[in-house]
Amino acid sequence: MTPQSPPEPCNADGKTRSVGVEIEFAGLPPKETAELVSELFGGKVEVRSPHRLKVTDTRWGEFGIELDTQYAHPDETIMSADAIGDSEWERMRLDFHTRTRELIGDVVTGLVPTEIVCPPVPWDELGDLDALFEALRHRGAKGTDASILYGFGLHLNPEVPSLEAESVLAYLRAYMLTAAWLREQIHVDITREVLPHANPFPRAYALRVLDPDYAPDVDTLIDDYLADNPTRNRELDMLPLFAHLRPDHPHELLRNKLVKARPTFHYRLPNAQLSEPGWGAVAEWNRWLEVERLATTPATLAERSEQFLARHRPSAPRRWLTRLRRWVSRQ
Numbered sequence: 001m002t003p004q005s006p007p008e009p010c011n012a013d014g015k016t017r018s019v020g021v022e023i024e025f026a027g028l029p030p031k032e033t034a035e036l037v038s039e040l041f042g043g044k045v046e047v048r049s050p051h052r053l054k055v056t057d058t059r060w061g062e063f064g065i066e067l068d069t070q071y072a073h074p075d076e077t078i079m080s081a082d083a084i085g086d087s088e089w090e091r092m093r094l095d096f097h098t099r100t101r102e103l104i105g106d107v108v109t110g111l112v113p114t115e116i117v118c119p120p121v122p123w124d125e126l127g128d129l130d131a132l133f134e135a136l137r138h139r140g141a142k143g144t145d146a147s148i149l150y151g152f153g154l155h156l157n158p159e160v161p162s163l164e165a166e167s168v169l170a171y172l173r174a175y176m177l178t179a180a181w182l183r184e185q186i187h188v189d190i191t192r193e194v195l196p197h198a199n200p201f202p203r204a205y206a207l208r209v210l211d212p213d214y215a216p217d218v219d220t221l222i223d224d225y226l227a228d229n230p231t232r233n234r235e236l237d238m239l240p241l242f243a244h245l246r247p248d249h250p251h252e253l254l255r256n257k258l259v260k261a262r263p264t265f266h267y268r269l270p271n272a273q274l275s276e277p278g279w280g281a282v283a284e285w286n287r288w289l290e291v292e293r294l295a296t297t298p299a300t301l302a303e304r305s306e307q308f309l310a311r312h313r314p315s316a317p318r319r320w321l322t323r324l325r326r327w328v329s330r331q
Contacts, residue, residue, distance in 0.1 A: 001282040003126040004289055007296040008161035011263075018120035020157030020264060021129060021281045024113035025272055026150060027142040033114055034065045036139060040131055060129075061119030067112055113152050114141075120159065123285065130280035143274030144189045151191040152272040153198065154284055157264040158292075163245060165218045167295075169209070171265065174295035175236045176206045177304050182269055185287055189271050198235040198268045202228055207313055210305040218245055226251050232259065237266035 011017050028036075034045045034053040043058035052066040121129050144152045161167065179200060192198060205228035208214060216224060222242045230253060232239060243254045243261035253259065267288060273279040294301055 001127065001130070001278060001280070001286070003123055003282045004286045006123060006158075006161075006289055006292045008292065009123065010161070011159055012162050016122045016124065017159040017161060019123050019126060019159065019281070019285060020120050020155075020262070021118040021126075022115060022155040022157070023118075023133070023136075023272055024115050024152040024154075025136060025141040025143055025274055026113055026146065026152070027140045028114055028136065030065045030067060030114050032139070033116060033136075033141075034063075036135055037063050037065065037116070037132065040135060058119070060121050060125075063119060064115075064117040066115060113150070120157075121281075123158075126282045126285055130282050133274065133280035137274050137277070141274050143272040143276075144192065145271070145273070145275055148191055150272075151189065151195045151197070153192060153268060154270040154272050154281070156267045156270070156281070156284055156288060157240070157262065158267065158285075158288065159264050160241060163263060165216060165221050168218075168241070169214075169216065169221060170298070170301060171291065171295040172236070172238065173210055173305060174291045174301060175265075176201060176209060177301070177308060178291045178294060179235060179269075181290065182287060186270055186284075188269065192271065196231075196233040199231075199233050200235055203312060205229060207309065210308055212302065212305065222246055222249065226253065232256070235267070235269045237268055240264060240266050 006017065009017060030051050030053050031047075034055050037043070037055045037058070038045050041055070041058040041060070041063075043055045043063070046054045046056055048054060052064075055063040055065065116132070118129065118132075142150065144150050160171070188198070205225075208224065208228070222245065225238055225242065229238075232253070239253055239256075239259045240262050241264060242249070243259050244263050246254070247261060249255075270284045270287075273283075294304070
């Protein structure tokens with residue numbers, strides 16, 4: 001499958017936009033997965049801990065492979081040089097900690113997913129990355145539909161074409177208007193629907209963002225988002241982008257170690273369809289482009305926003321009460 005071109009193929013610096021890809025699956029432990037990545041794309045396998053590995057110096061950069069639970073890995077605060085003392089007791093404590101975490105990882109292997117975090121890949125090279133999904137399929141990796149317990153997903157991190165508030169807002173609006181179609185096309189797995197990781201945006205927030213009079217600057221856009229979405233669990237998670245735009249923002253979510261600041265959208269909706277031949281990052285990228293096409297067509301975006309508001313906006317008295325409550329809560 002060939003990746004389709006986005007309407008804005010370059011970033012603000014005029015370079016080809018890149019896409020980060022993350023995939024969760026069962027049936028293949030991290031060590032074997034890292035070796036597979038190295039076979040496909042070159043590079044060197046580095047073991048950071050028994051269940052966390054890196055593949056460095058590939059054609060695109062560094063791949064991260066690990067069991068997707070923090071309890072299978074040594075705690076970085078305990079392992080840091082400042083935390084390690086010179087006493088025999090401290091060395092014993094450190095050894096006990098690392099062995100315990102390794103044992104936990106051994107026990108939960110097969111119960112929690114292996115995760116691959118790919119380096120940023122130019123959008124027009126995603127077809128080459130799809131060799132990884134085909135190889136995982138042949139090695140017995142199991143995706144979302146292999147068990148009712150598997151709420152696995154594929155995440156895309158498309159680099160934004162612009163960091164200006166107007167552009168970011170257009171893409172956010174376009175996503176809200178396209179989300180229902182994306183869910184229908186993807187057939188989001190029932191387990192993933194029940195789990196909170198890719199929840200839709202609250203209706204009240206969508207109404208605010210789609211209002212034609214809403215024209216925030218970057219700081220207002222971020223603050224409004226955090227007020228209505230105090231969580232990482234959104235189908236389009238904006239926190240990594242906002243943490244990149246405002247690295248000194250005081251909100252605790254933007255300082256969470258699980259939020260990796262980067263100039264990308266974090267699109268969390270797709271299933272991990274490893275049982276489906278031909279499925280991979282390109283298939284989900286091509287679907288995602290419906291968002292980008294709408295975002296870059298202002299007249300259509302405005303028309304569809306107005307249609308959404310006409311269907312879902314509450315009556316005038318109810319809008320007045322909502323604004324009054326919002327004003328009171330900020331006093």
